[in-house]
Amino acid sequence: MWDALRTQYDKVKDRRFETLFGSQRAEEFRATLSTGDGDLLLDYSKTNIDFEGRALLVRLMEDAGVAARRDAMLSGETINETEGRAVLHTALRNLDGGPVEVGGTDVMPGVLETLGRMEGFAEAVRDGTFAGAGGAITDVINIGIGGSDLGPAMAVRALAPYHDGPRCHFVSNVDGADIAGVLRQCDAGTTLVIVASKTFTTIETMTNARTARAWMSDAVDDPAAQFAALSSSEEKTSDFGIPAERVFGFEDWVGGRYSIWGPIGLSLMIAIGPAAFRAFLRGGQAMDRHFATADWFENLPALMAMVGLWHNQVCGYPTRAVLPYDDRLARLPAYLQQLEMESNGKRVAMDGGALDVPSGPVVWGEPGTNGQHAFYQLIHQGTQVVPCEFLIAAEGHEPELRHQHELLIANCLAQSEALMKGRDLDEAREKIAGKFEGDELERQAAHRVFPGNRPSVTIAYPKLTPFMLGMIIALYEHRVFVEGAVLGINSYDQWGVELGKELATALGPIVSGEEAPDGKDGSTAGLVRFLQERATSP
Numbered sequence: 001m002w003d004a005l006r007t008q009y010d011k012v013k014d015r016r017f018e019t020l021f022g023s024q025r026a027e028e029f030r031a032t033l034s035t036g037d038g039d040l041l042l043d044y045s046k047t048n049i050d051f052e053g054r055a056l057l058v059r060l061m062e063d064a065g066v067a068a069r070r071d072a073m074l075s076g077e078t079i080n081e082t083e084g085r086a087v088l089h090t091a092l093r094n095l096d097g098g099p100v101e102v103g104g105t106d107v108m109p110g111v112l113e114t115l116g117r118m119e120g121f122a123e124a125v126r127d128g129t130f131a132g133a134g135g136a137i138t139d140v141i142n143i144g145i146g147g148s149d150l151g152p153a154m155a156v157r158a159l160a161p162y163h164d165g166p167r168c169h170f171v172s173n174v175d176g177a178d179i180a181g182v183l184r185q186c187d188a189g190t191t192l193v194i195v196a197s198k199t200f201t202t203i204e205t206m207t208n209a210r211t212a213r214a215w216m217s218d219a220v221d222d223p224a225a226q227f228a229a230l231s232s233s234e235e236k237t238s239d240f241g242i243p244a245e246r247v248f249g250f251e252d253w254v255g256g257r258y259s260i261w262g263p264i265g266l267s268l269m270i271a272i273g274p275a276a277f278r279a280f281l282r283g284g285q286a287m288d289r290h291f292a293t294a295d296w297f298e299n300l301p302a303l304m305a306m307v308g309l310w311h312n313q314v315c316g317y318p319t320r321a322v323l324p325y326d327d328r329l330a331r332l333p334a335y336l337q338q339l340e341m342e343s344n345g346k347r348v349a350m351d352g353g354a355l356d357v358p359s360g361p362v363v364w365g366e367p368g369t370n371g372q373h374a375f376y377q378l379i380h381q382g383t384q385v386v387p388c389e390f391l392i393a394a395e396g397h398e399p400e401l402r403h404q405h406e407l408l409i410a411n412c413l414a415q416s417e418a419l420m421k422g423r424d425l426d427e428a429r430e431k432i433a434g435k436f437e438g439d440e441l442e443r444q445a446a447h448r449v450f451p452g453n454r455p456s457v458t459i460a461y462p463k464l465t466p467f468m469l470g471m472i473i474a475l476y477e478h479r480v481f482v483e484g485a486v487l488g489i490n491s492y493d494q495w496g497v498e499l500g501k502e503l504a505t506a507l508g509p510i511v512s513g514e515e516a517p518d519g520k521d522g523s524t525a526g527l528v529r530f531l532q533e534r535a536t537s538p
């Protein structure tokens, strides 16, 4: 099927897809998920995918058995084969969807019980029933990294208009600068520290948690009373001294980068309240139902995956830019970097054999319009094609600034139009005709040509509500699933992060001077010496 797709690409690669727009293209190459809480539209008509290409992409998914694998995931089978686990983050948002079994046991009673405990605790923090030594909680610090940070940090920022709880801070980096900057803003007597770590062994998180505990001990008599833990290892949380009533556990079938929907979302729940958090879950659930049942031609995650596979594995475009025209989604690109690149950045298929196609693009991005004044130059005129993904809401949360939102929309739509249409030499000449002549006119005009024919998709929605954010995140999760299933890889392990961790542990005593850097390569040893010699504090 890849060969057929490559042949299709060779056939269409010099065609300007702008010319495809005739009677029906815009309607045929978009899909909408309509719900009572808002509609989500995916427009992928500004790509070089035509009816033939799309039919081949659907066959690619069918040949890979994506539907069967999807059903296996949703019904709790052990699809994460390299770790021997089910993949069931969908159960965390299965609010009224009936039983989900893992190994013959329904997991839903446990999921709903934990959700209820989280809600009770979040309410108590919000209404002051749960207080610190100095009174009602004013600040919450979530200490976690990777999946235990990026989800809540992204969502808390995205849903800022719904905040009516204490302030939320996020500490992730082992660089002391991160925690020092946050602690400076908080009063220990009125701060709740949430230690978020699925494994409760991650060195950055445990180091920051100990620093926070020491800071708290200096100010309050019982620091453990102002700590909560989110983890799948309840034994380790009690070793750290966090009482069971403030430990919110989850099972190993929730992957770190898919964990925002459960206990790892506690800081978000405290910020926006349990009702809004449930709306977020319902948004995810609406996308799950759509993904499980919609025809591939209408299925948003599948269509997003088809576009992704076409651009990276078939056309060979090495990166993809995520460009939210929604400032509160500023952390979405970072969140998606983990979701997509940690899930599908793999060179070996499930059977251990090498992949014969690229493993997925580098994902990057920044909110618009900021990026327009920075890296869009390369997107428009650089030598490589960067498929773009635009996100835009019909309205913002600032009705009094409607004129600014209209400018935002105009800019977003202008970018995808410019990428598609470009500007040819004649138009470029015309623009500057009065200013230059002869050879100089030719030279100057060449710099003002935009090749165009550069693909993008646009995701549009009414407003960034908790429900809508839930739909958007679940859309991306299932897109990753479909791409991984087509590539035949396991999207749910992450062995690629292990080697660096092992080497960092071994380098610890060398950096602190307890051991000599003997045996290290010359570059590493030289860097250790340079940094040791220039450190002025012990």
Ligand SMILES: O=P(O)(O)OC[C@H]1O[C@H](O)[C@H](O)[C@@H](O)[C@@H]1O
Binding pocket: 145, 146, 147, 148, 196, 197, 198, 199, 200, 201, 202, 205, 256, 257, 342, 494, 497
């Ligand atoms: O939640 P934790 O167990 O502390 O893990 C935090 C993160 O670190 C690991 O190295 C993984 O690469 C991530 O997938 C994970 O989200």
